[in-house]
Amino acid sequence: MPENLTRREFIGELGKLGAAAAVVPMVAGGETMDTKPFDLGRPNWIKELDEPLTEVDWQQVARYNERHTTRRGFNLYVEQERIDQLGELSSELLSDNLKNDVPGYTLKDRALQRAARGGGASRQFFLDPEKVQGPDTWGVPKWEGTPEEASQLVSAAMRHMGAATVGFVELQTETTEKFIYSVDPDGKELRIEDVDMPEETEEYRVIPKKARYAIVYTVQMSEETMARCPTVLGSLTTSLTYTRSQNIQERAQVFLNGLGYMGLAESSTNALGISPALGVYAGLGELSRYNRLLTPEYGPMVRVFKLLTDLPLAPTKPIDAGLYEFCHKCKKCAEACPGKAISFDEEPSWETKGGWNNPGHRAWFEDSVLCRFYQRTYTGTNCGLCFSACPFATKNLASFNRVRNWMAATVPAFDATFKSMDDLLYTNFPLEFGKPQKDCEEWWTLNLPDYGIDTVQTVRTTDNS
């Protein structure tokens, strides 16, 4: 700005500066807010793909009845008499362990696990919660923006409510829509119809066709707590994650309603759709040997949830972080599985193990009946050893873990070496098969962070510069 300006010239120069300042933010990054693609802030060695590494034959995929999983439909695969016996065994084991003060099953462990499962104000709705205020009550039009802006908005909101990662899938009738269950866990049919509003009756739930967008999110679990599985104490982090997800879900519904859109969610645990499949298509992770979602940020230490909305969202892409490839060589979850429920096969297969698997994709299908048998006979609660044994179930504080993550994504030739190193570094010897990897009593003396999780351990950057 030249010196000795008159007042008129000074104001003129200020005007030019103002105009420049208004333009700079829009062009400095080469893109405006409108066109900036939504991303999860991951490092560039995590590659985005058009199709996930897990192969899918859509002709073979049909919408799945959730009541055919061993969670709800155990009696489809095992006689009721045997199930009753297993139930008795499970109760006896819990009772005996409680009375004998077995570490991980003591009164304090039991009380805490109950609190995680049942405490708090967690509620689940398929339809939007009632009496939600929105644009109608506030006298304004509903929120409008680009799909990219909407994805950014929803991700920011849900991350603040407690979601670890958030991704989006646009449902397609012939493909990804098949991930929505045909029947919900409570037996209600899930109908997808060309209607304006969702509906719920005693027999069915109606999802409007326009609710095309699946919001898929993870909630982080505690490695340190999971290392105490298979015990009541170890299962606490799973229970807590589920109840936390219910809080997040209801808040997400209220948020979407507040913007003027619908949020159709899980009416109960594991309802609405197949979480790992949606997680893979949303790019939140890859399908693992233990047939669950394995994420680059938190490894297996997440649970996956979803809801549907008619707010147009920019989809996130499937990824290749080298995790699926790593599972080919690793097999550590299968080695650690005391129920022998996880596949040792080198390659994934199109052949399912039973009706609890949904056919049409190539995976290491697990034997869920063996898994349930082991849990009910020997643990009395969730097992989780496959989660805690995974080499990626580390806190990523040590540089070695970060180097491993990078190497797995870029130089898969070293996968087997890193698995062997993980055995050496993180597996306690002598290995007590089917026992917790860490001391349950010690857990009560640890000064763990909130929820037992470190939210900044991830490979994702939270640097906004």
Place this chain on the structure above:
Amino acid sequence: MFWLIAGLVLGAAIFWLATASKVKLTWYEWVLGVLGIILILFAIQNFGASQVALEAKAGNLLLLVFGLPGLILAVVAGVLAFLRGKKEAA
């Protein structure tokens, strides 16, 4: 703070070696020394972070696996430079 102090000390040492020291390092002594220091720093970071992550065994092993070769490389570089300097002085 540890890394700030370590960086300052290392930077000063390297500056001194490159400019003020009577002993001029050969290129391979530089390679051995720098590699050794990188391995030692990597070992220290892994050791400390593993303690924080409540993985003491992993921390001890990582300290050994990376720290020991790093120490050997750094010592070899130092001894080579020392012996050469002694020879040149004689």
